[in-house]
Amino acid sequence: MSSLLPRLSLTFPAIAALRYRSIHSSPARWSGHNRWSKIRHAKGAADSKRSAMFSKIGNEITTAVKLGGGNTNPETNARLAQALAKAKQGNMPKDNIATALKRGEAGGPGSNAQTVTYEAMAPGGEVGMIIECLTDNPARTNHLIKEYLSKYGARAASTAYLFDRKGVISLTPAPGTGFEEVFELSLEGGAEDVRVRERSDGEEEGEDEGGIEVITPPTLLSPLSLSLSAAQHTLHSIDLAYVPKDGGEGVDVDEERREKIERLAEALEDEAGANGVWTNLTGWGA
Numbered sequence: 386m387s388s389l390l391p392r393l394s395l396t397f398p399a400i401a402a403l404r405y406r407s408i409h410s411s412p413a414r415w416s417g418h419n420r421w422s423k424i425r426h427a428k429g430a431a432d433s434k435r436s437a438m439f440s441k442i443g444n445e446i447t448t449a450v451k452l453g454g455g456n457t458n459p460e461t462n463a464r465l466a467q468a469l470a471k472a473k474q475g476n477m478p479k480d481n482i483a484t485a486l487k488r489g490e491a492g493g494p495g496s497n498a499q500t501v502t503y504e505a506m507a508p509g510g511e512v513g514m515i516i517e518c519l520t521d522n523p524a525r526t527n528h529l530i531k532e533y534l535s536k537y538g539a540r541a542a543s544t545a546y547l548f549d550r551k552g553v554i555s556l557t558p559a560p561g562t563g564f565e566e567v568f569e570l571s572l573e574g575g576a577e578d579v580r581v582r583e584r585s586d587g588e589e590e591g592e593d594e595g596g597i598e599v600i601t602p603p604t605l606l607s608p609l610s611l612s613l614s615a616a617q618h619t620l621h622s623i624d625l626a627y628v629p630k631d632g633g634e635g636v637d638v639d640e641e642r643r644e645k646i647e648r649l650a651e652a653l654e655d656e657a658g659a660n661g662v663w664t665n666l667t668g669w670g671a
Contacts (some may be wrong), residue, residue, distance in 0.1 A: 422434075443481055449468045463611045463614060464606070499523065500517060500523040501519075501527075503527075503541065504542060505534055506539060508538035508642065512665060513542075518659050526657075530657055547630055549627070552601035553628070555598050556619060557620045562616075564581065571609065572615075577601060577642040581597045582597060623654070643666065
């Protein structure tokens with residue numbers, strides 16, 4: 386037995402050394418900390434996107450009140466009703482909604498906010514852009530818009546001559562009705578055009594959400610929207626928009642340029658605070 390002791394005394398330190406030797410030469414990573422960083426980053430991005438959405442809807446509410454002459458009653462202000470429906474769908478806090486309503490009222494807090502419109506030529510030229518913002522700090526907004534135009538290869542330019550200002554109502558006919566009923570009611574209400582909206586990419590055959598588009602003079606947008614809503618048609622959007630001049634088809638570009646213009650429009654709306662971005666690209670907004 387005693388002859389084994391020296392061998393044991395030599396073996397234990399070697400085993401101990403092996404137990405605590407790292408098989409990697411790089412420092413250990415703390416997976417818990419790394420995971421929290423990823424979660425925090427994802428949460429920050431989600432919060433930022435949510436904040437941008439609330440800001441955009443808030444501006445829509447304020448604009449609807451201003452264009453309605455300070456009318457905060459959604460029963461007689463169709464555009465406001467549509468904006469409030471968006472706010473409800475997006476779980477916008479009641480305090481944010483109340484603030485947006487007050488901004489639109491004459492003399493209310495933040496009522497000095499004004500609509501500012503910018504004209505630009507999209508990346509690569511040929512495609513015109515109209516950018517509309519609601520702001521109480523025009524100098525700051527002007528700087529942001531120019532910054533994003535430059536970042537994406539666009540530039541300020543006179544493009545208003547490429548567009549007409551129109552009211553645009555997107556809707557689905559009431560159950561048991563169709564295009565004919567919408568057409569007749571719209572025509573009676575002073576609409577300039579009624580057309581079936583082309584399905585966008587990803588929509589299946591037979592999908593009809595927003596399937597009919599009614600084009601009106603700007604002054605008739607609200608009363609015609611109320612008439613269509615009273616007839617139980619489902620209104621998906623009520624907008625004062627810029628459409629290609631004289632109902633033109635617009636400009637067609639390759640997929641790469643279209644994607645770049647779409648990324649610019651998204652950045653202008655999500656990061657630079659634009660209320661709306663319009664182009665004369667074919668199929669824009671369809």
